[in-house]
Amino acid sequence: MIVRIHRDKGERYDDYNVEISDGMTVLELLFRIQENIDQTLAFRYSCRGAICGSCAVLANGRPVLACKTPLSRVTDLKNGGYVSLPSKTELPAGGILLEPAPKLPVIRDLIVDWEPFFGEYRKLVPVLKENNNHPEKEHLVGKDESRELEKYTNCILCALCWSVCPVVNEVNGYPGPAALAKLFRFYLDPREPNGIKRLSLADNEAGWWACDFYTNCRKVCPKGVPPNAAIGRARKLLKNEEVGK
Ligand code: SF4
Ligand code: FES
Incomplete structure (x- = not known):
């Protein structure tokens, strides 16, 4: 699957070709990229259990907690009832686009200043x-x-x-x-x-x-x-x- 990620302060988006596992969450996807493809990728997390609130990101335009959100929920465009925000770039066909939570200054990649x-x-x-x-x-x-x-x-x-x-x-x-x-x-x-x-x-x-x-x-x-x-x-x-x- 192609995963497109906002880099630095938004000057560029990088595409990664990632092997996906069943039941994978957005946070697990980020770890897979950081550990196997690009160690420079920066994202924030702490509890990994939907308690600390630090892993909030935009996934395909949807504001979500990365640790709590399975990729299937992000890619299933039919499951309505969500808020979707515009992006500066295209969604990769059949893939995933990850961006920092909006309305907060970006420090780097997916990390914002709260x-x-x-x-x-x-x-x-x-x-x-x-x-x-x-x-x-x-x-x-x-x-x-x-x-x-x-x-x-x-x-x-x-x-x-x-x-x-x-x-x-x-x-x-x-x-x-x-x-x-x-x-x-x-x-x-x-x-x-x-x-x-x-x-x-x-x-x-x-x-x-x-x-x-x-x-x-x-x-x-x-x-x-x-x-x-x-x-x-x-x-x-x-x-x-x-x-x-
Ligand atoms: S979305 Fe707002 S109200 Fe809900 S947990 Fe996060 S900060 Fe609190
Ligand atoms: S890592 Fe703590 S809420 Fe996601």
């Missing part, structure tokens, strides 16, 4: 704020509450939602879907004393109100996190708060 994504994320202070009302034993979180929290704590910060969100390009200072989902997660946390004040951190035109509900974030998220739902709920809560003033 600072724009994490810079915005940090601005929303994504940590549990201190609560001085400590219970005598543990903080108990009910089953329903914890199920609700889990929807958002499942985020692995892969930045795929950032890569496919049109608002990231349109609105300067937009925190991005993952950061807003995380902010909402802390609003929901029953151990936090800050309630609606948490949401007010992004209560501005570049924050909650900038989202146009393209819902690409939800469609590409490899962990099923629904940032669009968090944004919709936060807006409703803030509106009700305003009415109640």
Whole structure:
């Protein structure tokens, strides 16, 4: 199979003729090339188990985690319901095209600089704020509450939602879907004393109100996190708060 890969900062694409094995993932394909054909190929990975979020790439225009995605899913163009992004080059016939996740500066080959994504994320202070009302034993979180929290704590910060969100390009200072989902997660946390004040951190035109509900974030998220739902709920809560003033 011909595998075409974005090289350096995009000045060129290199083609590799690679022998494919059954059930191979995109990350395994990259290792096969690096170990057997071209040791200069650079890509990022860590956990190899869809937990660290570091292996996000574009495969045939689809934003995916390389370690979790079998080649069959990438080459099967019939399996719709995905977000596909334009490329600077042609898809090799019957082959695979691998590119870095968009909207982040490319360092080399498939490796991007995450600072724009994490810079915005940090601005929303994504940590549990201190609560001085400590219970005598543990903080108990009910089953329903914890199920609700889990929807958002499942985020692995892969930045795929950032890569496919049109608002990231349109609105300067937009925190991005993952950061807003995380902010909402802390609003929901029953151990936090800050309630609606948490949401007010992004209560501005570049924050909650900038989202146009393209819902690409939800469609590409490899962990099923629904940032669009968090944004919709936060807006409703803030509106009700305003009415109640
Ligand atoms: S919300 Fe999903 S797509 Fe976005 S950073 Fe978290 S895990 Fe990745
Ligand atoms: S290597 Fe960690 S998510 Fe893919």
